[in-house]
Amino acid sequence: MAGLSPGVKRKGLARGRSWPYHISLTVTAFVIAFPLLYAALISTQTNAEIFSFKLTPGSSLMDHFEIVWVTRDLAGAMWNSTVQSILVTVGKTVLALLAGLAFVYFKFRGKWIVFFLVLITLMMPTEVMILAMFRLVSGFGWQDTMAAIVVPFLASATGAFLFRQHFANLPAELLEASQIDGASPLQFLTKVLIPLSWNVIAALFVIQFVYTWNMFLWPSLIIRDESRQVVQAALQNLTNVGGSLTYGPLMLAAILASIPPAIVFVLMQKPFMSGFAIGQQK
């Protein structure tokens, strides 16, 4: 169990000098991050500078910041998205933990059917069901509320799957020991399972945070009030067509919008990098 031995020090699979790795990693990181680095450059330039391909930063950064942050209120949208993403992510994690507990540590009729029904939702093309969902959610009177962009997304097929695989892979003795102590399922979950699952929780946190952060179609439909809009919808409004597309503010907004997920990566890296294996019983 990788998760059980996070403290093992290792140098890595291959040994030797590290500078070749530094060089190749720098090159790779540059190539992969190039579109974003270029976007950062563009965010300082006017349209005229972009089309003349100046490779030096322009002087419009602050103007663009003013447009994006103040006039278009990206700050407000980012705050809304942060709230939404954290609520969805935490909610999903809790629900998926409960589901994983039920799937692995209980016997009940129709378990595999239920599991299949949960898993299959991963493949439902929600884009097309969105109109039906709109009627439903506005029927609840949830238009323009945080509930509309949080509650429908609280269940997680990926999460249920990951936790199920992870729990199934933990030693069976854990349960026996707890049962001798007379622990309830919830105590077992919080005292035993969760401390052994930080890597999966971190993985799920990253996936779900980014998923929620990048949500666009649904919020743009159900949220009318601009002060409650989410970040991707605000970004879309900056890509408006019609002869007046200025790339600088859009790129700046895109870079700014990518910062919170990036922070989440950095924060979650430690538990995540302690190792992560999706196992299944043989």
Place this chain on the structure above:
Amino acid sequence: MKGLLRYLVLLAVVVLVAAACSSDDSDSGTTTTAASTETTAAPSGDVTTIDFWVGFTDYRLDWSKETAAAFNAAHPEYNVQVTGFKAYNDVWDATVLAVDSGQPPALIHFFEAATRQALDAVTPDGDPYFKSVTDAVAGRTEILGEPVILDSVISAARNYYTVNGSFYSMPWNTSSTVMFSNMDMLKAAGITEPPATWAEVTAACDAIAALADGPSSCITWPNHSWFVEQSLGQQGELLANADNGRTGRATEVYLESPGMLAYLEWWKSLSDAGHYLYTGVQRDWDGTTAAFYAGDVAMLIYSSSDTTAINETGTESGFEVATTFMPRNGDVDYVGNLIGGATIWMLGGLDQVTEDGTLAFLNFFSNPENAAAWHQLTGYEAITTEAIDLLVSEGFYDENPANKVASDQLAAAKNTPASLGALLGNFVGIRDVITIAIEDILVNDLDVATRMALAQEEAQKSLDEYESLFGG
């Protein structure tokens, strides 16, 4: 790390509380943002909110908001609240859903080709979505102190949006198709006047192609069905039966008319000769202007809506821009170009107070000063004759002759069903069929007549289906 989950849950709680507080904050806010409206409305109790959904998200939305704010200042008993959408279709989808859920806005901004669709839509109770603005005004010359401007709307727009004798929706952004030429390039090729007919365009392009340091292509315009419709109007051809759907419901669409084939053959010949630059994307407004600015083409056929921006940017980029009529087919008599753009529709079922406020706002929104300012900002038509008079008296057209071209072109049109443009069910889908067919012809080098025969079949089926749902 053990406390991580607890920390996260705590974080969620904090965020929840903060979110709740931040919505409280807006109560005490003094700004005129959307969120504060309910609260300003609540204490006084008699402020009527008028929701206005607009299909813009750029500086044109900003202008609408400013104008609405000016109206609100003049009429404190009303609060016009403008919400921007990325596209007209998004406004429409939102409207249908809002009507369904019983919370429709008062005004929506919707485009010309969807006029039939707007008129056909019915609420779950079977009532039409929209009320005719003329009917609602009911002969008044002034509403809440705002002079009614309906009668002075320019005829091209009035005729387009008049259905069954009733002028339904209030025109706002109205444009026509014009051509912008990079005169530096044309002069280098020995051409002093921008070409006016298809044959002249071809000849000019041959001359430009012969230049040693000329542009990589000669001309471009977006692959948008609107340009096709314009060329049909110029040649006096109908797109649909029943006089383009003006004397009855259109039940047949004509994508294989001689005028259609002639236009597409000319387009394809330009493309085959390497004169026409296809950016590769349908409805590519940005790419075509970018090519013009970058000097990749000498001529750009485009909407007059961006006259101001294109002339300014051209001058900034260091070349002279000439604005002229859209090139026509020199072999047939010129009939007329049509308008494009969008109007503002008023939802039915408003109470009297709201409806009066809405009408007052509509007339305020396009009063001579606002209509003139809108024209100067964008290049869209000055929508009333009074606004044009105002611009003339200010000497605006003398300084900016390019801005006059589109209205001159519309004034030159004969008032026939062809130059009015079609009212057609599922026009959006049929436009899609047309642009896809054209892309197919240009990219895959297909025979125009053969491909349009397929398109005809497809478009007719679309229309038949639409009529089976909405007609009769």
Place this chain on the structure above:
Amino acid sequence: MLILGLVIAAVLGPLYVWQNNDNPTVKRYGIGSAVAVLGAAATPLAMGRCAFEEGSSGVDHLLAYSLMAGGAWLGLIVLQFLFDRVDGKAAEGAAMAGEIRTGGFRMGWWVPWVLLSPTLIILIVFLYLPAIQTFTLSTKLTRLGAPKSVDVCFGNFTELLITDPWKLVAYPLLAVAAIYGARFWLHHSSPNTWSRKGADVASVFAMLSIFVALYAMFSPGGGGQVAYRPVYLNTVIITLGIVAFGMIGGLAVAYLAFRKIRGATVYRTFLIWPYAISPAVAGVLFFMIFDPTAGIFTHLMDSWFGIDVPNYRENAVLAQASIILASGWKILGYNILFYLAGLQTVSLDQIEAAVLDGASTWQRFTKIVLPALSPITFFLLVTNLVYAFFEVYATIDFMTKGAPAGKTSVAIYEIIRIGVKNGDLGRGAAQSVLLFVAVIAITLWQFRSTGERVTYGGA
């Protein structure tokens, strides 16, 4: 015609019972027959028997029969499940669902349901209910805001398929036959012989044949509808391209970056950063790089090397490649993240032993690292596929809008164009049902074929 289908179901029902029961009784045969007939009748009755009305085509009948077969099969599965319970046999599926070895909590039967209820309630309300509505919509001709709708039965589906029912049956059957033939040959030839090698090759072609068969099934339908055939092929090419690029690239980069060297966190952050970008913005970014007028790449190639890069939107291969590149780039970060974490669990001892045995780097990679990563690879395969099928709309919409001539129009793009932008709800729903069925089929197939071979183990 309907009766014929029901009679066949009545006969096949007992057959199924006979196959799956240890000691079937007459009573069970009867029940089996009845359940099969009921299951088979459920769907056509629910649809008002429309597929068998006058004027319906052979393809309509065929689709109706497949639905009937599905209904009967579903009914029989449930029945068998109940029989097994009665017999006290644990359902085989229970093992599949990862039943815990030493039993679980022994508490009231309702406890697991309480634990599952939040998840289930949300899934039912927000996913299954709308999904059922989508299925209903798919048999109708209707538009957003229309006062009425017209029932068109399978019309929205048949126009996506070829019109000849015999070919429609023949193509998939041939493909399945090819696959099973290859399998059979594979299993019955001994290793390291020529026939074995031939069988290996044949099995690959057999797999390809299913794509060819599906390709043949989708053709320009009648009535002048835009051909679904290119959409089908585009979807296969672009989806496979994204998954292959994203996963191979992700593994390669992760293998490079997983070592614990100074500054690893910084490198990793840069490598994973693209994952934080939304699909729409990814489209804009790559547009800014490759656009013939505004693109930096195009410009630099021209000014540095004098290479005139063609407009990627005018060339089908380039257009598809740019979509794959942009979408693959975005999912790359996700794959790197998981592979990085997975690589931390690779057994160091095994590697050291391999080094002592003189295994080359490549051998160590293929013999030890890859098998250890296979569960993660499998997980990524599923999630990448879902991404490549469903999340590419915004990227395509900004980069190509389906150009040139529909060569980058994939299923989800077409669904949104038809169903949302054009407001043609019925056709949009039909296409999404088709996509849904396809994705489920692929996933199940993955679970069966890949899932079996994946090396499980927690290291």
